[in-house]
Amino acid sequence: MNLNIFIQHFINALSLGSLYGLVAVGYTMVYGILRLINFAHGDIFMLGAYFVYFATIVYKLPWAVGVVTAIILTTICGLLVDRIAYKPLREAPRISALISAIGVSFFIENFAVVVFTGMPRPVVQPPILMKPIELSGGVRLIPLGILVPVVSFVLVGALLWLLYRTKPGLAMRAISFDIEATRMMGVSVNKIIALAFGLGSALAAVAGIMWALRYPRVEPFMGMTPGIKAFIAAVFGGIGSVPGAMIGGLILGFVEIMSVAFFPTLSGYKDAFAFLLLIMILLFRPTGLLGEKLEDKI
């Protein structure tokens, strides 16, 4: 493997990993606060991709406008999911909300089949993102491959700023420690939870849009596998930790791309790596790389 090909794989892994990370951040925020695996998160990601497809390709809006519209619409969907399917179950056993989440995921996927049909639709990539740049040494880079990780890192950086430097961020971190105590401090808990869902959905929308540009197509079940893998990334990094989710996503991206790059015979098993990683980390370090230990009080 020469340097050029290695760099291609590296960029590829970086892009894929940061996309996983971006989706994983949404999982980790919701789980950190509500202890709920938001199974519908992968499907929110799919909606983001569809909205941008319709905005730019069907309704011919300019890209910038289309992307903003798609993010807004996806965020609204994320908030609706919380409001309709999870909020009535806040006081219920956690497992009820989890089953509701499975139901919502199912619903969004099949609703997409009904509305958008099950046919994959091709996405037209803006030429400016696809024109290769020549670097010294014959290395060619596609702008999209650079754009994806850069956008992801900037967004996660902004999120960390919000979490650690602003009042709502403080409230969000407080809720993850003790929701009742935070409520008694006069924090409007439901608004903060909605904020977490909104932020997570917006990030998922961005990830979905970039995913659609990378693979150039959209289809109703495109969120299923990346969704589960991103959750695994969140567990790997330590559920509840935003930097952990990003690191977990990157590790997963590198493992998937590099193992197939170095051992092409393994390509059929590509989708199994994430689950193997998950089982390994759960056995040897159940709290993930950056997670804190949660213990039941006896």
Place this chain on the structure above:
Amino acid sequence: MHRVRNLILTIIAVVLFAFFLDKAPDILNGYWQRILNLIAINAILALSLNLIYGITGMFSLGHAGFMAIGAYVSALLVLTPAQKNAMWILEDIYPWLLNVNAPFVVSLVIAGVIAAFFGLLVALPVLRLGGDYLGIATLGFAEIIRILITNTARLTNGSLGLKGIPAHTTLFMSWGCLGVVLLCMVCMLRSNFGGVLRAVRDDEVAARMMGINTFKVKVIAFTLGCFGGGLGGALMGNLITTIDPRMFMITQTYNILMIIVVGGLGSVTGSLIGSVLVTTMLEWLRIVENPITIGSINIPGIPGMRMVIFSLLLIIVIIFRREGIMGMREFSWDIFFPQAKAKPKAEPHESDTVLEVRDVMLKFGGLTAIDTLSFDIKHGQIMGLIGPNGAGKTSAFNVISGFYKPTSGSIKFLGRSIGGLSPDEVCKAGMSRTFQNIRLFGHETVLQNVMTGARIRQGYHWWMSLLPFVFTDVLREDAAVRAQALDLLGQLGLAEFAEEQASSLPYGAQRRLEIARALATRPKFLLLDEPAAGMNPQESEELLQFIRRLRDEFDLTILLIEHDMKVVMNVCDYIHVLDQGVHIAQGTPDEIKANPRVIEAYLGKGAA
């Protein structure tokens, strides 16, 4: 008498249904026969997942994987060599596999056993995880199984799948299998082992303190559930006659989950009702996806609509009727025969070092919870452990009862070192405890709570409970334990509540029930964690008498954590005081009352 009557009614119902199945091929068309078959298969799958999730409380999303294993094993066994030769196009089949063959019924059993074997392999590592992690890990295993099936073409024919499987699954086959599964499961759930499974679900910590090796119990339930998954998968393959890896996606597990949620988690009856409803509905909903012509109007089918409606119903059920149709209730013929509730009768009824704690230290990272604690308790003593909040009292209890391993130091119980033992082993050694925040098996009856405590004294193995009519020890021992439990309830004044749900009891009675449950393990040493918490002066006065009576009647040694000084000073023979993990004082109640360090710890410097 009720039991004889109910048995007769059950037999009549089964015979009538068998008669119906016999005539079904003449009355029903192929479509309805297929639905009837699917109902039975889905019921087997739902019962097995319910055993894992609803009854034992392990959130597993891996059922589709075990179904896949069962379906492939059975199909590979019943397909003829000629069929196999024709089907493996891309790669050659393994020669040994080509000629392997077995009759259908044998293939079903092997399918279940191999699925159970994989279940065991999965269970050993992942059941150490709890809650959601278990769900996502089992989902991962199911996906890995699917990916393996797709990629091991020489074994499974890969993504092409298997076709032309003989349609062995007849109505008698599917319903017969369901009957056997149902019988075994109902017997097991009615035995005290079934009570143990539900206890593990309701409160694993308390179950361990009842001497139950909860990990082993969970592995057993999970493996049995996987057997059911494999059996159901095998029947499914032989009904549909074609299988491929895409059939066993997570959607398949969700369908089964839907059945048990609609029916009621933890209810066998619910799983059966759920199977009928969900199976019929899923078939019926196919209408919306097919074009319909009414007169001259053509309504085109809407692809995907079936699952949209299905998932909406799932969400509606979980939001508006979380407990499903049956909740945790079960069907019984008794509902047709109104009767007065029989109240169980109960009649009232009888020095060396028990515990030696030496230099025990407990650290969590940098935090020292207990700093070198040493004390002895002699037989028949009532010893108090007091101290301000955060003094490390409950931590000391947790170390002694095996929930925490001490960082250093030794604990000897009846002359035997118990330093590293787990709670269930500690319990078997003769120690039991209650908890600060009452931990009952809330969904169970008062009687069942106490019976769970007696499980460690029963000799029968879990698998005997599947066939209690063969292994009559199960029935005899359960009856004995039941009688003893009723007796114990009578002694503690709880007899009138025997059939009530534990969580519905008044607070004081819940405290006493927790003690009764602890006593059912026949301990020699009892740890009471704040028994007077939340009691009014009148009640704590009664508690004083009660604790003394406990010691005398049950020949106990007691260690007590308590904040109510009146209780402590009146009932304890000797008292140890902890403050911020440090053992600051010990002595008789009078000595402690006068000790300036104790007063300082409670009231602050200067108070003494």
